[in-house]
Amino acid sequence: MSAPSARRSRPSARRERSEKARAALFEAAARVVGRHGYAGASVARITAAARMAQGSFYTYFPSRQALLDELLPKLGEEMLAHIAAAVSGAGDEIAREERRFRAFFEFLQRRPAFFRILHEAEFFAPRGFRRHIENIAADYRRALDRARARGALAHFTEAEVEPLVFLLMAARSYTSMRYAYAPGGKVRPPPEELVSAYLKLLRQGLDPPAASAES
Incomplete structure (x- = not known):
């Protein structure tokens, strides 16, 4: 009975090691791209940051570009979670x-890169960029569809929901560009006047309405 059990556990152990190695390479790539940009993110730098042999990189990714194309969508999934x-x-x-907005800035503090x-x-990993935007938009769309199911957003037509998704996404993007990043690469929480204005x-x-304007 023990031999078949051992045989079943070996693929699982290999899969776990492979997932850990891929995760280490993603983490290293995020640090390297954050510091050197995509152009400076060589396989040598990424594997050195991951403390792995350079040749082992190709066990987990067919090319440097394959990793870079997956990097942003992977971070996007982390952000959505x-x-x-x-x-x-x-x-x-x-x-x-409000919680979504604040949580986005919190994520930037956790992931300043x-x-x-x-x-x-958009220029160095366009395939990954498109996937990321599609993933974020689809997640936001699901959130707004749930809101509509609860009876909210009744004044928006079905055709207006997708534009609303991108308007809200744009608000995050441009406000973070202005308010999140401080000199030296540090990320600040959103100022309260930004949150209140939003x-x-x-x-x-x-x-x-006039009643709201007077209050």
Whole structure:
């Protein structure tokens, strides 16, 4: 009985080692691209940062470009998981969006290299860039569809939901560009006036009703 059991465990152990090695290479690539950019992210630098032999890289990725194309979508999945955990338990749609917004900035503090990885990807890893944008948009769309199912966003037509997704994504992108990054590469939390302005825009729009304007 022990021999078949041992045979079954070997592929599982190999798979676990392979997943750990790939994770180490992703982590190393994030650090290297964050410091040197995609152009400076050589296999030698990535494997050195991962403390792996350079030749072993090709056991896990067919090419340097294959890893770089997967890097941003991988970080994007990590970001979505962080935001989902932050949103859990929020009371209403505005509270959910506030948590999403704050959680995005928190993720940037955890992953200060993300901004450079994202913006250089459009040119150096376009396949990964497109996948990342599609993944983020699809996740946001699902969130807004759930909100509509709860009776929120009733004033938006079905055709307007996708544009709304990209408007909200753009708000994160450009506000983080202005407010998140400090000299020296450090990432700051969002200033409260940014959060309050964002929430006022969501609640009242640019031209609130007279009753709201007077209050």
